[in-house]
Amino acid sequence: MNTVMSWEEWAAHDATALAERLQQREVTAAELAAQAAAAVAKVNPALNAVVELFDDAIATPATDGTQLDSGFNGVPFLMKDLGPGVKGRLQEQGSLFMQGNRPAEDGFLTQKIRAAGLNIIGRSATPEFGVCGSAENPAVYVAHNPWNPEYTTFGSSAGACASVAAGVLPLAHATDGGGSIRIPAGSHGLIGLKSTRGVFSIAPALSDITGYVSTQGCVSRSVRDTANFIDRCRGGAPGEFMPYWHSSEPYATLINRDPQPLRIAVSHEWGNYSADPHFVSELERTVTLLQELGHQVEWVTPDIDFETAFAAQTTCYISNFAQFIQRLLEKKGLTAPPEDKVEPINIRIWQKGLNMSYSERWQMQDVFNSVSRKLGEFYQQWDMVLTPTFAKPTPLMGEKRYLTLSDNPDVLSWFYDLWEIFSYTPLASLTGTAGISVPLARQASGLPLGMHFQTRQANDGQLLQLAAQLERAMGGRFMPHSRPQVHVTR
Structure with missing residues (x-):
């Protein structure tokens, strides 16, 4: 297939640079879309990251109202197969149960994405309903990490991260309800920002209050791409x-200026959870870098009852998801999820949460409130909290305990297995505060390891400022001297 750029040139461009070339009419949106399609053909057989x-x-990039004279000017873009609907397109949410599902209208964020000049050319892989930490169901698809395909992608923005890391395109839609942007970004060498609650709309299905923990966003290879995406797609319906x-x-x-010297608390022991020893050494190396940049960094842990917080967040996930499944069943005239169409853990979550009492839900909300207030007080003294993005090494493919294919009969036990590895990101989801994974380190396996910075509500800009300062300190590009095993340039 003919391409408008060499693969080296393609991989060197972020979305902002592609948008500039489109504006100068050096390339067309159709040519870029065709090159992205060629990139999918090149790497997807090894990754299964792109569903369609x-x-x-x-x-015809102007299809469905994409504004080719706005913002990104027609840069190709993948939507996660979960979240805001794309009118008339399949959205199967990683599930056999949702096969053939086509939203009747664009979600509000989808409209914003089109207005921002992003050309939605396909959909990326996600685990069933975005629940577990890896897109691995042989009956649907099995997605692989391009850095080493023997390892999981993490999730739930699995295909988005694998596609961007492999050089298919520079920017992709992602969602985060407990770390689903930040965790896979951290294991793919990408920038993954979970914005503050009240930045991106999740209309029309829910609001940021009724949805509580879930938010929208993107994954990218450059800080400026993430900044531009937020600038153009934020706002309420x-x-x-x-x-x-x-x-x-x-x-x-804002990101063109370094932030003022920051007070950054650093920790890796959160309640019963702590990081792998190699991760701690990488965390210490990050601390040194931050100090060299003029920031004050001290080993301090927020005074949070983490055990109570994790219990409340687990209640939130179970009750929210059970009602989501129940609505789907009612639309289809069913009384229970079909065992041959819905993965075992997701059926058990539905069973556990279907009849959850208002009292349980009220207690959960009470914890959300008290933890949010406590963390807010902490941020009166500290600008940010630094941890690794996750606590344990990325597993090899097929580690069933983290999958919704697991045969674990105890849903709570299954969730606590997840928290053991995904220890640090859920707090920002619970409190509605901002967190970002920045690609600053490596795992012992050679896979990337993100460093996770969290901050107070509406301080997303300072996170991006710090990320941009770190990017400049790395010579203008994170991980400049290494590429994944599966990549468009190989």
């Missing part, structure tokens, strides 16, 4: 009943 390409959007945060200055401008 939309041939009409590749051939008509009728939203909570305030949406706004920035007095576009993030794309």
Whole structure:
């Protein structure tokens, strides 16, 4: 297939650089879409990261209202197969139960993405309903980590991260309800920001209050791409009943300046959970880098009752997901999820949460409130908290205990297995605060290891400022001297 750029040139461009070339009419949106499709053909047989390409959007990028004279000017983009709907396109959410599902309308964020000039050319792989930490169901698809395909992608933004890391395209849609942007970004060498609650709309299905922990976003290889995505896609839908945060200055401008010297608390022991020893040494190396950049870094852990927080968050996931499944069943006229269509742990979550009492839900909300207040007090003294993005090494493929294919009969036990490895990201989801994974380290396996910075509500811009400062300290690009085993340039 003919391509408009060499693969080395393609991999060197972020979305902002592609948008600039489109604006200068050096390339066309159709040419870029065709090159992205060629990239999928090149790497997807080894990765299974892309579920489907939309041939009409590749051939005619203005399809469905994409604004080719706005923002990203037609840069190709993948939507996660979960989250805001794309009108008339399949959205099967990684599940046999959802095969053939086509949303009747664009979600609000989908409209914003089109208005930002991003050309939605396909959908990326996710575990069933985004619940577990890896997209591994042989009956649907099995996605692989391009750094080493013997390892899991993590999840739930599995295909998005694998695609961007492998050089298919520079920017992709992702979602995060407990770390699903940040965790796979951390194991793929990408920037993954979970924005503050009240930045991206999840309309029309839910609001940021009724959804509680879930938010939208992207994964990218450059800080400026993430900043531009937020600037252009943030904001509430008509009728939203909570305030949406706004920035007095576009993030794309803000990140050109270093942040003021920051007070950063660093920790890896959160309640019963602590990091792998190699991760701790990489954390210490990151501390040294931050100190060299002029930041004050001290080993301090937020005074949070982590055990109570994890219990409340588990209740939230179980009760939210049970109601989600129940709505699907009612639409299909079913009384229970079919065992041959829904993965075992997801059926057990539905069973566990279906009849959860209002009292249990109220107690959960009470913990959400008290933990959020406590963390807010902590951020009166500290600008950020630094941890590794996850606590234990990325597993090899087929580690069933983390999958919704698990035969664990105890749903709570299954969730606590997840928290053992995904220890640090859920706090920002519970409190609605911002967190970012920045590719600063390596695991002993050679896979990337993200470092995770969290901050107070609406301080997303400072996270991006710090990430941009670290990017400049790395010579303008994270992990510049290494590439995944599976990559468009190979």
